[in-house]
Structures are given as structure tokens and as C-alpha cells.
Amino acid sequence: MRNYINKLQADGELRTVDVEVDPQYELAAVTKKAQLQSDDAVFFKQVKGTAFPVVTNLFSSRRRLCELIQAEDGNFCPAWNKILDETASMSVDCTRRTNAPADLVSGKLSDLPLITYHGKDAGPYFTSAIYLAKDPDTKIPNLSFHRSMYVSDDELRIRLGTSHDLAKYQQKAEKKNAALEAALLIGVSPALFLAASTSIPTHWSELALASRIAGETIETYRARTIDLEIPLAAQIVIEGRILANERRLEGPFGEFLGYYVPAAENHVFEITSVYWRKDAVFHSILCGSSEDLTLLETVTAAKMYRHLNNVLPGIVDVSCSPVLMNTIIKIRQQYEGHARQALMAAFGADLDFNKAVFVVDDDVDITNMNEVIWAFLTRGRADKRTIVIHDVPGFYRDPHKDHWGRLGIDATMPFGREAEFERKLIPGETDLNLDDYFK
Numbered sequence: 001m002r003n004y005i006n007k008l009q010a011d012g013e014l015r016t017v018d019v020e021v022d023p024q025y026e027l028a029a030v031t032k033k034a035q036l037q038s039d040d041a042v043f044f045k046q047v048k049g050t051a052f053p054v055v056t057n058l059f060s061s062r063r064r065l066c067e068l069i070q071a072e073d074g075n076f077c078p079a080w081n082k083i084l085d086e087t088a089s090m091s092v093d094c095t096r097r098t099n100a101p102a103d104l105v106s107g108k109l110s111d112l113p114l115i116t117y118h119g120k121d122a123g124p125y126f127t128s129a130i131y132l133a134k135d136p137d138t139k140i141p142n143l144s145f146h147r148s149m150y151v152s153d154d155e156l157r158i159r160l161g162t163s164h165d166l167a168k169y170q171q172k173a174e175k176k177n178a179a180l181e182a183a184l185l186i187g188v189s190p191a192l193f194l195a196a197s198t199s200i201p202t203h204w205s206e207l208a209l210a211s212r213i214a215g216e217t218i219e220t221y222r223a224r225t226i227d228l229e230i231p232l233a234a235q236i237v238i239e240g241r242i243l244a245n246e247r248r249l250e251g252p253f254g255e256f257l258g259y260y261v262p263a264a265e266n267h268v269f270e271i272t273s274v275y276w277r278k279d280a281v282f283h284s285i286l287c288g289s290s291e292d293l294t295l296l297e298t299v300t301a302a303k304m305y306r307h308l309n310n311v312l313p314g315i316v317d318v319s320c321s322p323v324l325m326n327t328i329i330k331i332r333q334q335y336e337g338h339a340r341q342a343l344m345a346a347f348g349a350d351l352d353f354n355k356a357v358f359v360v361d362d363d364v365d366i367t368n369m370n371e372v373i374w375a376f377l378t379r380g381r382a383d384k385r386t387i388v389i390h391d392v393p394g395f396y397r398d399p400h401k402d403h404w405g406r407l408g409i410d411a412t413m414p415f416g417r418e419a420e421f422e423r424k425l426i427p428g429e430t431d432l433n434l435d436d437y438f439k
């Protein structure tokens with residue numbers, strides 16, 4: 001991560017905050033406003049109450065994500081799926097054990113930046129925490145994000161999404177009345193970060209995926225108090241175990257849909273060791289911000305793209321902006337009814353998130369919802385181009401069924417009438433430089 005920060009700085013994509021900021025609200029507020037101005041990463045040199053500098057907004061830019069996986073043409077979906085295909089055939093044993101780094105410093109949780117993000121959050125949260133844990137049966141390692149609430153130097157509380165691998169491992173351990181050992185990694189290499197963001201079959205290793213993204217073997221060293229191999233690249237490591245048969249109040253917390261999730265009885269992570277690399281940098285992610293959502297949207301879109309391409313011709317690209325609950329499919333129309341078939345296929349491609357699905361022609365910018373809606377409004381009738389499916393469950397965490405049902409919108413132009421919908425263009429418009437006129 002430090003190499004990546006240096007690269008962004010050299011490329012002029014890192015803004016530095018020299019004044020001291022308060023970890024309660026101020027750091028989050030500066031992050032939010034800075035993100036409205038640009039995708040640049042933000043480096044806070046001084047944060048009140050801690051010696052650690054804090055970096056944020058490292059992974060908010062779609063272009064930077066493409067660069068990280070060598071998708072030079074800016075098409076994330078096919079490049080990402082190629083990486084996943086290659087990971088499938090890789091050995092799960094893709095790591096090389098080495099000695100622990102000589103510069104490790106021991107400490108306690110409260111030495112780290114304790115950042116409180118929103119007005120009604122229950123307390124400080126570690127939002128960039130990647131949990132490393134092993135399947136208790138197969139011993140295959142997994143990486144996954146789970147924000148964690150700071151309670152004391154001995155305890156964090158975590159909300160485990162039921163569909164996530166960590167929850168499944170914890171359930172397996174709990175059946176045997178055993179705690180699940182895990183390590184939180186904060187401040188990892190881009191390859192580990194990207195590998196953690198995605199869900200892959202449990203018999204593939206996410207460390208193998210990270211190794212494929214990085215193009216090199218992942219070097220690890222033995223954890224201090226648990227049976228795990230820690231990636232050398234992790235800046236900060238928190239070792240511990242998720243207790244069996246123990247739930248305590250966690251939350252409320254302002255999360256990715258823009259609302260507070262209420263407090264609930266959730267899992268307890270008991271800390272056994274905390275240490276970091278000398279001069280470590282702490283990574284903060286503002287939940288629901290572009291750094292949180294862009295990556296999650298992009299890997300979800302790649303999953304949809306793979307499924308759609310398997311069953312239909314003419315699928316050009318997929319996006320899940322502006323929020324994960326939305327899917328926009330770009331097609332090159334091949335026959336009448338093609339767009340409706342794309343809608344039907346999309347409904348089955350992800351059971352959690354595609355609450356609304358739009359299909360557009362390949363001249364529409366699928367990262368711009370204004371263009372998508374404009375295409376629907378200008379390219380055909382409303383009644384024949386919408387599909388509503390009632391009473392289908394959606395997002396797994398939905399006690400009031402607010403995410404049930406599906407909406408499909410065909411925003412493509414009528415098949416065979418492309419000439420009537422040619423977009424008007426002023427000759428010379430594209431290359432014109434306005435500065436030549438307003439001097």
C-alpha cells in the first residue's frame with residue numbers, strides 16, 4: 001500500500017492534509033467533501049490521539065481499478081473475469097513462508113486511529129478491516145471486508161453478512177463450540193484489497209487470486225498467537241478469535257445504502273495481539289462513499305457480465321452504478337426482444353442486488369444514470385418496456401421486505417429503427433477547445 005501511495009503521489013493523485021484533524025467526524029467530513037471534488041487519494045498527516053497517518057480514497061476511481069488489473073482499454077469486466085478464470089486453475093498453495101519483518105512494533109488497539117464517521121454511529125469503527133481466516137475443514141484461506149466496532153483494547157464487534165464466507169466458517173467452528181481464529185489486516189497491497197472485495201467459490205484461495213493480480217507469490221509469515229499465515233504486505237495486523245455462542249450489541253452504524261443500520265446482537269472478536277510495520281499508514285474507508293462502492297459495484301458488475309455472456313449474444317458491458325441495487329446492461333441489439341431476454345437473464349444472475357435492471361444500446365454511457373433515464377424516456381413507450389416481478393426476495397438483510405420485487409426497464413431503441421434514433425452531432429464539436437474562444 002505504501003508503494004501505491006508513493007505512485008499516486010508521483011502521479012499527482014494524492015492530496016495531503018497537513019493540519020491536525022479530529023478522528024471524530026472531522027476526518028470523515030473532509031473525506032466526503034474531498035471526494036465530491038475529485039477521485040484523488042487523501043493523506044492525513046496528523047490525526048488527533050494517534051501517531052499513525054491515515055490514508056483514504058485509494059480505490060475510488062474506476063480508471064485506477066482498471067489500471068490495477070491491466071485493463072488498458074478501460075473495460076473492467078472482461079479483464080477481471082480472465083483473472084478469475086486463471087485463478088481457478090491455480091494451486092491454492094500460492095504463498096511462500098518467510099520470516100516476520102524485522103520492523104514489527106507491538107501495541108494496542110487504541111494506539112490506532114479510532115475514527116467515528118457519522119453522528120449516530122455507536123462509536124469508532126475499523127472500516128477497511130480485511131479479515132483473513134481459514135475454512136475450518138479445507139484450511140483454504142479467505143479474505144473479506146467486515147467493518148468492526150471498537151469496544152475496548154480487548155474487543156471488537158462485527159456484523160457478519162450471512163452469505164459471506166467468514167460467516168460460514170464461523171458457523172462451522174461454532175457447531176464444534178470452537179472460536180474461529182482470524183486476523184484483521186489494515187493497509188494491504190492493492191492486489192490483496194481487490195482479492196478481498198470479491199466472492200469466489202470456496203475451494204479457490206483468495207490469496208491465489210491476490211497472487212494472480214499482483215503477478216507474484218504472496219509472501220507470508222507465521223502469526224504470533226493464531227494458526228494463520230500473515231501476508232508480509234499488511235501494514236497493521238490485529239490477531240484474535242470470533243467467540244463461539246457469544247453475541248453482543250453492535251451498531252448503529254451509517255452504512256453503504258446511506259442509512260443507519262440499527263444496533264443488533266452481533267459477533268464478538270477477542271483480541272490476542274496487535275502489531276504493525278514501523279511507519280505504518282492506517283487506511284480509512286468512508287462507508288458508502290465512492291471508495292467503498294466503486295470496487296463493490298465493479299466486481300458485482302463483472303459477475304453479471306460473465307453470466308449474461310454465457311447465455312446471450314451482444315452483451316457489451318455492465319455497470320452497477322450509482323448504487324449496488326442497480327444493474328445497467330449495455331447491449332448491441334441482435335434481434336427483436338433481445339433486451340427483454342437480457343432483463344430476464346439478469347434477474348437470475350444475482351439474487352441479492354439487482355433490484356432494478358436497465359438495458360441500453362451501446363451508445364449510452366452506463367456510468368451516467370442521467371443518460372440511462374434519458375434513453376428510456378426518448379426511445380420508446382413506457383408501458384411495453386417495463387417488467388415488474390412481484391414478491392421475490394432481494395438483499396439478504398431485509399427484515400421488512402423493503403428490497404423484495406424486481407423492476408426491469410428496457411431503455412433500448414426499437415429494433416430495426418436505429419436510423420431514426422441516430423444521435424445528432426455538430427461537426428467539429430468533439431475536438432473543439434472552448435479556451436480558444438473565451439480568452
Ligand SMILES: Cc1cc2nc3c(=O)[nH]c(=O)nc-3n(C[C@H](O)[C@H](O)[C@H](O)COP(=O)(O)O)c2cc1C
Pocket residue numbers: 127142143144145146147148159160161163164165166196197198199200285291292293295296
Ligand atoms: C471496500 C469494501 C468494504 C466492505 N465492507 C463490508 C462490511 O463492512 N461488511 C460486510 O458485510 N461487507 C462488506 N463488504 C462486502 C463484502 O464483505 C465483501 O465483498 C466480501 O469481501 C465478500 O467476501 P467473501 O464472499 O469471500 O466472504 C465490503 C466490500 C468492499 C469492497
